[in-house]
Amino acid sequence: MTSTLKQTNEEKALCYLILNPEGFSEREGVFNLNFTSGRNYINTAEKLLGIKFNRQWEKTENGEGQYYRYQLPDRHTAEKVIKYLNAKSALRGETAITAEQVQHILSRFDV
DSSP, X not given: OOOOOOOOHHHHHHHHHHHSTTOEEHHHHHHHHOOSOHHHHHHHHXXXXXXXXXXXXXXXXXXXXXXXXXXXXXXXXXXXXXXXXXHHHHTTTOXXXXXXXXXXXXXXXXX
């Protein structure tokens, strides 16, 4: 009997980060993805893949708090994340990032 593998929160955070030109913020993780430890998933992915995302502080609407926004720094990092996400999703018989999405993502880094 085989078990159905579900998309992990780490994969959800990375998909959100890579598919959105503005990246992923801890706040979006809470409100859009329903988890509170977005930075943990990002940090784990960085260690696992040997990469580093750009980090930028953003303030909350009331200005009393702040959180990080994570973004892709370059094409090489984007390619590593895409390869990782597609390998993980292939285990479930899925594709995380389509060929069309790959072209769109990588075109952000063309000069």
